[in-house]
Amino acid sequence: MSTRTPIPFLKGHGTENDFVIVPDPGNALDLTPAAVAALCDRRAGLGGDGVLHVVRSAAHPEAKAMADEAEWFMDYRNADGSVAEMCGNGVRVFARYLHHAGHVAEGDFTIATRAGVRSVHLAKDGDVTVGMGRARLPEGEVTVTVGERSWPARNVNMGNPHAVAFVDDLAHAGRLLEAPPVSPAQAYPDGVNVEFVVDRGPRHVAMRVHERGSGETRSCGTGTCAVAVAAARRDGVDPAVTGTPATYTVDVPGGRLVITERPDGEIEMTGPAVIVAEGEIDGEWLENAVR
Ligand SMILES: N[C@@H](CCC[C@H](N)C(=O)O)C(=O)O
Numbered sequence: 265m266s267t268r269t270p271i272p273f274l275k276g277h278g279t280e281n282d283f284v285i286v287p288d289p290g291n292a293l294d295l296t297p298a299a300v301a302a303l304c305d306r307r308a309g310l311g312g313d314g315v316l317h318v319v320r321s322a323a324h325p326e327a328k329a330m331a332d333e334a335e336w337f338m339d340y341r342n343a344d345g346s347v348a349e350m351c352g353n354g355v356r357v358f359a360r361y362l363h364h365a366g367h368v369a370e371g372d373f374t375i376a377t378r379a380g381v382r383s384v385h386l387a388k389d390g391d392v393t394v395g396m397g398r399a400r401l402p403e404g405e406v407t408v409t410v411g412e413r414s415w416p417a418r419n420v421n422m423g424n425p426h427a428v429a430f431v432d433d434l435a436h437a438g439r440l441l442e443a444p445p446v447s448p449a450q451a452y453p454d455g456v457n458v459e460f461v462v463d464r465g466p467r468h469v470a471m472r473v474h475e476r477g478s479g480e481t482r483s484c485g486t487g488t489c490a491v492a493v494a495a496a497r498r499d500g501v502d503p504a505v506t507g508t509p510a511t512y513t514v515d516v517p518g519g520r521l522v523i524t525e526r527p528d529g530e531i532e533m534t535g536p537a538v539i540v541a542e543g544e545i546d547g548e549w550l551e552n553a554v555r
Contacts, residue, residue: 268551270544273303274361275310278353278392278537280482280518284312285361285539291323297345302553303545304343309553310545313478314351315341316358321376334376336362342477350379350423352485356392356537359384364539379423392537396422396486398529399493406451408458410437410444417446417458418497420490422531425456425476428494434462434472440480459487461495469495470515482518489531492523503527 271293274285284303286295295317304312317339321327327337338358340351355375362368362375363386370386383395400421408417408429413436415429427446431437437444437460444458455476464470471491473484492512496502501510503525511524521535 268547270547273543273545274539275541276357276360276539278356278485279516279521279535281353281484282312283314283316283354283357284310285316285318287318287365289320291319296554298554299550300341300345302550313343313481314354316354317341318361326378327376330376330381333381334374337376344477346477348424348477350377350486352394352396352489352533353483355382355394356535359386359392360537360539390536391534393532393534396489396531396533399490399531404451407447408444418494419451420494422486422489424486425452425454426459426487426490427456428459428461428491431460431462434460434470437472440474443474457484457487459491461491464515467511468513472517483516485521485533488514488516488521489523489533493525496525504529
């Protein structure tokens with residue numbers, strides 16, 4: 265960003281996956297990786313797991329082709345400034361923002377993302393349901409390592425890459441201060457989000473996550489979808505075969521999400537999304553922060 269004028273922002277979260285929301289309908293801001301990292305810094309900045317840059321699809325080169333289907337584009341960035349294809353909690357918070365700002369009414373609408381157009385239902389009770397598309401399950405087992413421990417993991421792609429490891433105890437993943445190595449590295453040429461999962465009951469699991477570009481977070485929406493699909497296949501459940509939807513409850517440190525996989529493979533994620541603050545970023549601070 266090169267402006268010294270104040271920049272409007274909001275802060276929001278979905279199951280405590282928290283985001284700085286930067287409305288920029290005309291795509292006028294130069295939101296560099298350094299600017300994103302400065303905004304997400306929890307001590308020197310506003311703090312967040314990522315940035316939701318809110319742009320009209322027609323105004324963004326990566327979203328122009330989706331403009332007829334979805335007016336708004338979620339230009340999602342991780343806390344380290346890297347770009348990600350998709351963010352499940354982010355898209356619910358993005359939907360909440362669009363409603364908060366008066367851009368959409370409650371009910372059904374669409375949002376463009378790098379992973380494609382996503383359908384959203386904003387319910388009166390406050391929960392948001394998102395059609396997350398289909399999971400891809402690349403062949404081949406991968407291995408996740410933390411310290412001395414290693415686990416086999418399932419490779420699941422929800423538009424962004426995940427490695428899902430079933431463990432005996434979530435504490436075995438340790439403090440997750442660094443990205444757990446995943447092998448073979450060629451399975452994830454662009455990096456990976458890693459989920460550690462335990463069973464809580466029938467079709468009910470709990471997870472922790474280390475997010476690519478953000479570190480350990482309190483929740484990951486695409487991660488909960490990946491976990492639900494991996495748990496279903498492990499349990500011998502495949503809605504495409506049975507013709508019956510499968511619903512899994514996924515607990516995360518920041519709350520709970522409910523994931524349903526339909527017989528056509530489409531995955532629906534339901535959970536909360538909250539706007540907590542609204543204000544202005546000091547343009548001069550940001551300019552100095554990225555120098
Ligand atoms: N928190 C997100 C995922 C954000 C992107 C991820 N870190 C990646 O790089 O793929 C979610 O809720 O899905």
